[in-house]
Amino acid sequence: MQSMRSLLFLCLLAGSLANWFGHAQFDEEDDPRFLKPFLRGAPDESEDFNFPSDPSNTLAPHTYKPLKTGAHTPKGWLLKQLKLQAQGLSGHLSQFWNDVQNSIWVGGKGDGGLHERTPYWLNGIVPLAFLLKNAGIDELPGVSGIYMYTGGEWNGPGEPPKPINIMDQCTKYINAIMAYQHEDGWIGPNQTSGDDYWGRSNVMFSMLQYAEAEPAQFANVTSFMLKYMLSMKERLPKVKLDYWAQERWQDMAFSAHWLLEHAPQGHEAELWDLANTLHEQGVNWEQWFDTFTGNGGGHNVNDAQGLKSAAVWYRQSKNESLRTLSDQDGAHGRALWPPHWYVQW
DSSP, rough: OOOHHHHHHHHHHHHHHHHHHHHOOGGGGGGGGGGGHHHHOOOTTTTOOOOOTTOOOOOOOSOOOOOTTTSSSOOHHHHHHHHHHHHHHHHHHHHHHHHHHBBBBSSBBBTTTOHHHHHHHHHHHHHHHHHHHHTTOEEEEOOEEEEEEEESSSOOOOOOOOBBOOOHHHHEEEEEEHHHHOSSBBBBOOOTTTTTTHHHHHHHHHHHHHHHOOOOGGGHHHHHHHHHEEEEEEETSSSSOHHHHHHHHHHHHHHHHHHHOOTTTTOOOHHHHHHHHHHHHHHHHHHHHHHHHSOOOOOHHHHHTTTTHHHHHHHHHHOHHHHHHHHHHIIIIITTTTTGGOOOO
């Protein structure tokens, strides 16, 4: 089991490095399942990868207590990197990229399809905003190419860039999304398929971080989150998880667990059942990582995101096999994956 997970990691890493240099394209012939006959023969049909929920209806505690968003202050090298991030693409996307600047989440027509680009961006902007706030930084000079504008004469091309205020951007998008909630709790554009749950998973990540960092908004934000999750619970029996949403079920289960622990608002049973449904409808990552069988896939980002599934689901199942699998995932993947492949959860 351990050697197969190591080999899977090496295969994915090699394929992704090739992708970075423009030499690889994934299709059916590149599916890592072609390696299966050379690894250990046919899968052991006696292996059970179901891991049902624990009957106690209580989550196992974290091994390490996570720090809340906004609970620490960056200094030195880390602060320098965060400022570079704010003055780079992160802080400027809302000024020029249509999928963020004119996102459907803020009343525009950008960010079509799964509507996931603005939520992806916001999931990083929220913690960045509060880290800079803790460091006493409200606004930074705008940057255009190699030119930084600090006032006075502008020597760069075109118009001088606007100052960067990450907290203003964060607040604007959080407020706009919270105002975009339907009567039944659904958020954003109308649902068209079972894949639409996926784009909203990063909205939930963004919201839970904002709730942690902004106590005055905790009640409003967690109420917003709960209404959406209850709406998702009502929809899932009829419109099941599909494609990317199916492969990212563990992201949504993580948010359900967070709300269950921090602000269940009397809906503990519903949140527990929601996480259980997500697990049942989602990809069986443990089977995929161990045997290359089942409904997993060869997409490198989804595989990397799937590495946390054992750790997430252990908390609800309390099955010790998942603790072992999670340790193996961490040793062979999480510590070495390129950092933009997975979120901090």
